[in-house]
Amino acid sequence: MNYRHSFHAGNFADLVKHALLLWLLAQRQATGPVTVLDTHAGAGLYDLAGDAVRSREAEAGIDRLMASDDRPPLIEALAQAVAETNPGGGVRYYPGSPLLVACRLRSGDRYVGFELNPPVLALLGEVLEPFAAAAARGGDGYDQVLAEAVANPGSFVLIDPPFEQPDDYHRAADTAAAILRGDPTATVAVWTPLKDMETFDGFLRRLAGGGAGRVLVAEARLRPLTNPMTMNGCALVVLNPSEGAEAAATEVCGWVTARLGQAGARAEVWISG
Ligand SMILES: C[S@@+](CC[C@H](N)C(=O)[O-])C[C@H]1O[C@@H](n2cnc3c(N)ncnc32)[C@H](O)[C@@H]1O
Numbered sequence: 338m339n340y341r342h343s344f345h346a347g348n349f350a351d352l353v354k355h356a357l358l359l360w361l362l363a364q365r366q367a368t369g370p371v372t373v374l375d376t377h378a379g380a381g382l383y384d385l386a387g388d389a390v391r392s393r394e395a396e397a398g399i400d401r402l403m404a405s406d407d408r409p410p411l412i413e414a415l416a417q418a419v420a421e422t423n424p425g426g427g428v429r430y431y432p433g434s435p436l437l438v439a440c441r442l443r444s445g446d447r448y449v450g451f452e453l454n455p456p457v458l459a460l461l462g463e464v465l466e467p468f469a470a471a472a473a474r475g476g477d478g479y480d481q482v483l484a485e486a487v488a489n490p491g492s493f494v495l496i497d498p499p500f501e502q503p504d505d506y507h508r509a510a511d512t513a514a515a516i517l518r519g520d521p522t523a524t525v526a527v528w529t530p531l532k533d534m535e536t537f538d539g540f541l542r543r544l545a546g547g548g549a550g551r552v553l554v555a556e557a558r559l560r561p562l563t564n565p566m567t568m569n570g571c572a573l574v575v576l577n578p579s580e581g582a583e584a585a586a587t588e589v590c591g592w593v594t595a596r597l598g599q600a601g602a603r604a605e606v607w608i609s610g
Pocket residue numbers: 338340342354375376377378379380381432433434435451452453454457476477478479497498499
């Protein structure tokens with residue numbers, strides 16, 4: 338377990354994931370109380386004065402987002418959440434998915450975040466401590482989430498692995514499809530990096546083979562996918578997406594690629610299955 342999200346917190350991929358997470362959460366909440374399950378929760382809050390200074394990924398991501406003056410509504414919603422995390426101003430701290438969700442829980446909503454790495458789990462526990470309806474659980478999120486989803490029909494699941502293990506694509510696809518088979522009313526969002534197209538296409542084929550049904554694919558390609566050794570973009574793949582998700586993804590991926598991308602950057606948003 339070498340992965341440390343603190344190097345990547347607030348990068349373009351977090352912005353795509355978190356802007357859409359906020360929108361998808363609001364859609365589910367509009368239909369009644371929701372249980373949010375986060376298979377790979379991370380620490381919940383990141384101090385951008387640490388590892389992020391060396392990686393400079395937040396500088397190219399959230400710093401530019403906060404400095405921009407043309408934010409469409411879904412990007413503005415993320416900017417507001419980041420501003421709330423930094424009440425003294427500036428962008429010192431960046432909220433991860435656990436904190437973004439926990440701050441938005443309403444009466445009857447619940448959040449459960451799974452985290453495998455014990456030191457990261459301890460940080461997550463501290464971040465979630467003030468939120469009675471939010472819990473941090475140790476252990477493997479892939480193994481535990483299906484039972485939770487089936488026990489809480491209509492849940493909203495985020496699967497956000499580090500993709501440092503060779504079986505992460507398979508496990509993410511199989512877990513997402515199994516949740517939909519166990520509860521067709523669940524919504525599942527899976528984040529993946531975009532390096533080369535065959536890896537991503539293989540992931541989509543595996544999802545379809547598992548019976549995932551109708552899937553929204555939201556791709557933000559920051560540069561042409563010519564070097565498969567680097568993260569050239571990212572995608573959020575949403576199973577059983579809410580009404581309006583295509584427009585929401587187009588707004589988010591379009592803004593991120595246009596404002597933060599290199600020459601040849603583009604957004605691709607489409608429905609598969
Ligand atoms: C990309 S980070 C999560 C970021 C978080 N979802 C967010 O948006 O703020 C991935 C996290 O998953 C953890 N992890 C890796 N494998 C795991 C597994 N099988 N089950 C649960 N957590 C895992 C890593 O320790 C890491 O903290």
